[in-house]
Amino acid sequence: MSNKTLLALQDKFAYIPIFARLLNEPDEVLSLSSGYKLTPNDFPERFHKILFTTINELYHEGVSKIGKFEINAYLLKGFTNQHRIYKDNGGDEYVDRVMELNEPDNFDYHYNRVKKFSLLRHYTEVGIDISDIYDVDVFELKDEEEQSERFNKLTIVDIVKHIDSKIIDIKSEFLIEKEGVGSHLSENIRDIFFKKTLALSYGANLTSGYLNTASRGARLRKLYCISGNSGSGKTRSLLAHILNMCVTDIYTDGKWVKTNNKGRGLFISTELEEEEIKIPAVCFIADVEEEKVHNNDLTDDEIKRLKHAFKVLEQTPVWFEELFDFDDDDIEHEIEKHVNKNGVQYIGFDYMHSTLKMFDSLAKQGARNLQEHQVLRIMSIRLKNICNRYNVWIGTSTQLNDTWKQGALDQSALEGSKSIVNKLDLGAIQIPLTTQDEALFDEIKKTANLGFHLQPTHTINIYKNRGNKWKLIRIWVHFNLGTLRMTDLFVTNYKGEVISDITPTMVEQFLEVDENEETVVFNIYAEDKEEIMAIIKEANSYQDEGCIGDLFGG
Template sequence: MENTQSLETQAGVTSNKLAIIHVLAGLLDNPLLFASNEYNFSINDFPEGFHKIVFAAIEHLAKNGMERIGYIDVDQFLKQYTVQYKVFSANRGVEYIQNALAIYDPKKFDYYYKTLKKYSLINALNAKGIDTRDIYDPNIIDPIASAKMYEKFDNLTVNDILLAEETKIILTKEEYGSNSDRVENHAGDGLRALKERFKETPDMGAPLISPKLTTILRGQRMGCLFIESGPQGGGKSRRGNGEACHLAIPEYYDAQQKRWIHTGWHEKVLIISTELEEYECQQMWMAFVAGVSEAHIKDGRYAPGEEERVDRAISLIEQSDLYFVSITNYDTDDIINIIKKYKQLHDVNYVFFDYLGETLKITSSATKQTRVQGLRTDQILLMLSSALKDAAKTLGIYIWTASQLSGDFRNAKDLDSAYLRSAKSIADKVDAGMILMPVREIDKPIIDSYCARGFELVPNFVVTVYKVRAGSYQNIKVYVYFDRATCQITDCFVTDKDGQLLPIEDTNVELVLDNTRTEAFEEVYGAEAFDFDF
């Protein structure tokens, strides 16, 4: 084992001189290490100005094509910079590089690289005010205690140190924070207050674009996780982006009604995309708010009045609290940390995560977390959906996500969670589960019967609601016209799973929240809305 006690502490900054020498020598000997995915070099790994200057010179020369760097190369490069060269010369830089290369052993590079990163991490944590003396304390006077500390520190990895610090936070949170998973009360505690609270504010979340889905799902409620599944290329991303805009932007142009609709909703919303880049989503946002075909926006050719609506839409989006994050290779912690960050920094209450899927990183992370090799996709996605549900509950926010379908879903009479790709168990964690499908042959007789009554808008999609945890409806179908070009959705009618029409009333959430008298409630829901006799 190498001696890691070759260190210096100045003004609270810790460094390991031997590790610095070997890492710099390794980069001089093999500059291609900068291109390796195994290493992550940073100028911040070197606390002293002299070492920073040497590292910066090596990095510049390496990135400009040098395959081996000598002391002459560094010396000649730094001569161009008076201040840096003075520091280099004062520290006998040429001699330093010669000595470093003389003692360098490539077989020891990984060890010293990891040692360097550990000291760099300790400095970074200390700079943020985090006390790390339980892990590394160079001021221990007792020689036996000091030797034990260094031996223990030498055996730690960067991840061990991070885990130790995270554990401190978790333990502190458990001691002083609240546990959202455990509540112990008598069954009658708070019942009367709950009843009165519902009289003042009905248990209803923010509206969806579809007033009928708002009724069925009781809106987009805090603490809930909703999932809408569909076939590949079936419009899941467009649905999610449309719903996000509907919450974040207080007005939009309804392409069917041909007028601007003022919703009054101006919520703080986060979209997390795992496939689409921001400019791709921006096209959808403009299309939804302006009620203009995305193809017209992308082509830059507009029908009369459309460009003015797009300009107005841009102004509305600019003024909104709609945030966007794109991440392609992620694990569960990445997604949850993004959600926590935007909740903390921007008070985001609505999150749209597009979508539940498996990545190399999430597979690797799940294996390390469970210490089980060969985890199945359904197990990994169950862990992710569980974390999303926990985040919704703990943070008191709403999360919408999506997934793909599998199996012979195109010919299935009744669609439900059994057709979710790789993870039927996901449905156990969600508060509401839906499947979005284009109209199939099995739906056409029902649609023909509907159109025969004189309705002109022909549905082209069906939303099958197979689960509503806090609602009165299960296994029903909402027939809609989904305009993929604008991400807007318009209700047509609702049936049970056998195709019988259901008189589901539209819900105006703003009215429900603002007027709590009986007559207002009946105006919104309809006096007989919850007393069907089928």
């Protein structure tokens, strides 16, 4: 990159109030407590660089007010070349002029402008194209004014995010795991408790009010897994959760209502195609049975509602991705991309299962003879790390084995791996009513005043609920698979006894207190990398010849 281009990425007019403040009130800019951070690299031309460096050195030598006399005296002590450049550029006259123009009220504006140009120069020096942010080759006055107006509105964070969003498109399998950081356990404890008093630590609305009560909603940095048997509606309920957090308008009780939802979501499908996700999404918004769409059996009112639902969905900040053959890096790549580009915080990953690419990827890392439960264990570690690294909520699911039919409604019923439970913040099983459940419901109706007319269709059985008191409970719901609408009915414990002291919670406009913000974050990534390597080492010790991992070498 030419020096001419770098010199064009600056605003010399912004230097005037910067140097005015530096000369008149150096302590307000250069002290550690000032909140500002200027360096010689913020000034690409040698004259300004020399002037700043001299002022900075004089300040740290104890000079409280700096003028041309102090500057000349400092440079003449042994910096002959720098003094010559200072004099050749009219240094004394420049200092006299800027000292008369000290305007503290405008300092922050000019400071931020200087730092933004410094950032652009840095990106340019390492070969990153920044012309879509600031093009030095714009010569038309109108274009230059429009560019300057756009640039003034940008913050440092805006620029960094924009560049990151461009880079993210070429990042995939070459991501470097970031080491976690730590602190003393007491650090920020007062702030944590103060924030807790400001708002309830609830996340976004899930579709069940009872599930909201039990889990405190979809909270950032949390991993929820609601498993289900084939046909139980686990994909549809996960999609409904994401929509319920993000959709701004919904048809209910015969009218369109505002939801006040503020969520931004991403739904990743590993089996179902676009049509199988997007049609149910529109039916959820419009409260129209999907079967009527497929049979072309819609009333005029339903057609009108669906057309309105199209507009609602177009304005809803939810994105969709298909990952039919993937590894853990692919999952993180898609999430990182949408976090950076679209600001998503609520992610539905449908669902946890092994793939050939995953075995291949792990084989390239040295793993041989991996078994299904080990692959899923590694995936759960990565998903939980993604929650923490990107400050997102992830909802996912697994298949069930046949033990649920015998009443096993805990981690032992998970297909392939009950060991994934260690990383879950919420673990639950969603199943249709069994014959035993129907008999239990008949008994409950005889003794309990339930006060509803709907028949339960499913139960959500919570076997793990980190940090919350409601565990080993069964939420009985009516779940309409055609509209994705879920209605709470009642709650029992695992013994079949009705729990009367739990009430559904619907957060009208969720305000989540991020309990991990600026607080202790233990060395989870380093520890989990060690755990993954231990799993691989264990797999490599196996002698079984029938493992899927054998297909990929070793």
